[in-house]
Amino acid sequence: MTAVSNPRVQSPWARLRSGARNHRSITILLGWVLVASVLPVLVLIPPLSTFQPQSLWIDGFSNAGVFILLAMGLNVVVGLAGLLDLGYAAFFAIGSYVYAFGDSPFTNVQIPFWPMLLVGAIIAATLGLLLGAPTLRLRGDYLAIVTLGFGEIVPAVFLNASSLTKGTNGIGGIYKPELFGFKFTLENPVPYYITMVAILAVTMVLLYRLQGSRLGRAWMAVREDELAAASSGINTITTKLLAFALGASTAGLAGVFATSKLTFVGPGQFGFQVSFTVLAMVVLGGMGNIWGVATGAFVIYTIQAVVLKELNQFFQALHVPILQSIDFVQYQYLLYGIALVAMMLLRPEGLFPSSRRRQELHATSDDVADVPPPTEALDA
Amino acid sequence: MTTVAVDRPPGSNLLLRAHKVTKAFGGLVAVKEVDLEIPRGSIISLIGPNGAGKTTFFNVIAGILDPTSGAVEFDGQQVVARPVRAWLEPITWVVPAVIVGVLGVLAYQASAVAGALIVLLAILSLIVMLLAAIVRPAWYRRFLLRVGVFKSARPNEMVRAGIGRTFQNIRLFANMTALENVQVGMHLKMTANAADALLSTRRARAEEKESVTRALNFLELVGLKGRGSFMAKNLPYGDQRRLEVARALASEPALVLLDEPTAGMNPKETREMTELISRLRHDLGLSFLLIEHDMKVVMGISDRITVLDHGERIAEGTPEEVRRNPRVIEAYLGKPPE
Amino acid sequence: MTPDFRRIARPLGIGAVALLVEYLLLGTQQFANAMTLGAIYALIALGYTMVYGIVELINFAHGDVFMVGSFLAMWIMTTVFGLVGPVTNLLNLVGLLAIVMFATMLGMGLIGMFIERVAYRPLRHAPRLAPLITAIGVSFILQNIIAVAFGPSPVNFPQIVPADKFDLLGGKIAYLNLFIVILAVVLMIALQLFVGRTRLGRAMRSTAQDREAAELMGVDINQTIAITFFIAAALAGAGGMVQGLYAGSIKFDLGFYVGLKAFTAAVLGGIGNTTGAAIGGFIIAFVEVYATVLGYTQWSEVAVFTVLILVLVFRPSGLLGQQLGERT
């Protein structure tokens, strides 16, 4: 009856590690420079270099970067504010189509890539606001189902409004970025790679700053207890809406980048699988932990783009009896599904958790605040 | 929030006035026509047996529950009442957009550019109205009144108006540190917005730093010195109660609603809490509305006491009057055998 | 009006008005289609609403349970009974339908209970996000198991009910349509009786209202929740079977789309309210069929989604639900 949980003082070092506000923007930027310069070199090491030429690898890293960006954006919504967004790919699609309309021979408009990054982000955020405004007033679960529907509807609209979007054929020949007269090309993946790393580095600095700010605290408070947050003066709807719109803008940004690289956009690229994959990245990486989520996204992207395909060839080459006949790519989403359930049941803090989130997700409602009061007080 | 004509001008001695507040849950009337007045700088207690409706009354005052009837005025402003014509609100968001949109489509026949611009305007108006409905700035509230819509203030608006509260079953942000809990309480006293945070402006950093100092002061005030880096859920029960009080005080309210602040505390802690409340009233002129089962506390510090039973106010008066009231004794001890 | 009278009269009134408007707008032929589709949506929407009512969880996997139900029925028909074409002997047909339906409902009910036991129950006290995420995971697992087992392309469903039609009010209506609507109505009445008249039903209602109080009064919460999932999944299974009969072919991602529409139906009717779910199902089906009649088939999903958003903006509690708005 008197089993009061033992108070545990966190060492100052533990706080340094877990507290978001103790970051230094410079550290993050340097971290990215380090990662960005090491990755392409790693590829030259023999076993890795046998799969693909280095240029393809580097190209693959930019593609992975798109998913890292998506995952970091969704992390704000799911990990920080505790809202479930199941139609995240819709905002990715919106960013993509915005770029296709803004910088392609199809519409005959030619706004340069760099301002379009911003335009894509802003339009995606605006649509996020419009969708979130009616929904975020209600219980959290409604957001999940509404975004699920939205994620389904947006590609459907792009598919069916064929006079505006060329329907299922998609829009091709989209212009590539250009910087001070230097043209990006398909042959040279390095400029895209550098651009992506820069975008990621800046995004991450900004997200860390938000997380450690008054707004970041409000997000966490809303996630922990919405009523208590409101009773502390937080406008919970605005706070949730900001998280939702911020996530949407990040996806819009990713869409612009991805489209400028692919030079093509079609409604088939934005199925529910995309939203689901990004969610799996966030959950596996560790909700609420920015570096963890980025790592999770990179790992999953690598598994899906490289490992599963190579696995097929590997087993076929070796004529392994049963394994050679299995198409591993086909099992990809089954694996994600199992991983999602398993993670929630066994390791909800993710593979690379922030220490704060780990404590939260392992708490059942029993050890949160229900320490029974000493009896004498009740009799008084 | 409606400004209703009140007999006393704002700034008068009366801080809060609840008028015939009734709250029914389906068939169960949890609070029945309860009146309550809280003069500035006073400590008012609300007592009654379990299930009397005390917490429900609190939740109505704090803007969490809409009353079935009755109203609450705070600082001369009506802040809580049964919503009036709430269905009209979403329509006001859509109607201007539709009208302008139709005009735009008509104008499109004459000039494509003008039409497109007007349609854009329509969409913009929709966005503005939706956002206004969420942020609820002053002009939007005035606009709602103009079209005859009344909605009670939301909990966060009550905090802005000057009411802070604690919960009967503790609701801390369990996985945030004690310090952060208090910082969340200071939310409205801080001003850094998203842009400040993104740019990490000097102002924002200074404010953040200052908020830590102030939060530590609040922790010290309630006797939690040195506990700032504890996760809230790892604190002992009594400390959690005190942390809730600190979080409520951090919003610098004029009126503090405390729902059983000494529940689960030992006699020493209870005494400290009682002293804290008296001190805050004397030093800062705060007013308190207190729900409490510990009669020693109630009789010791209350200016006046209101007694609820089965949702009804059965007595009101000074501690002495209430102690001797036969109806109160009956409610607590049952009817004496005839 | 007494509350009791309102409880019965209001749904009846809303239902009758909705049906009348539908009939006037669609004409007999399309009305029959809308009713059939509505019956299927209603069967699924009931599951959403029951589960939500009792554990406050949007069971994202429910649409996929429905899809698995149609595959299970298909498997029983083809593999166990070797059926391909129509069964002309009425007695045989009725017997077969009864057996297949019973087996499907039983099988799906057990699967539903299994899912609850493995994926949701351990998370009952976890933060709200956790069961939602497992639900979406379960949804993907079910879809992909079927995709791997039966292939990603549409699979033919044995058309064991002959395509005969009868004339009614100027329309030609297939017996299958009649069968589906009657079946759905019978199942819904059975459900109402079960919830209203039996001990287990009472346990369900009290758990939905106040779980802690119910537990104190001796209701076995785990058992009650398991039974709720059993019933929800069994109804979805029945829905899956008739969907197969009606559409002729089934596909692994069927549950996603139908699930979304059925959920919209549940919200429209007022989530947690079983009568509302049924009415919502018929209205959503009407929206869909009406879009088709007007020649906008490919926009029907957009229309349904728009309905969902409008309901959430203007009447989040749905047609028959209690107030669920921002202040609860």
Ligand SMILES: Nc1ncnc2c1ncn2[C@@H]1O[C@H](COP(=O)(O)OP(=O)(O)OP(=O)(O)O)[C@@H](O)[C@H]1O
């Ligand atoms: N959200 C609700 N829905 C339905 N009934 C409710 C709700 N909240 C409270 N009640 C009921 O209203 C009555 C008053 O409850 P309340 O919590 O206000 O009592 P209280 O005076 O605070 O009691 P205690 O001393 O035990 O805290 C009780 O019968 C309770 O069951």
Ligand SMILES: [Mg+2]
């Ligand atoms: Mg109480």
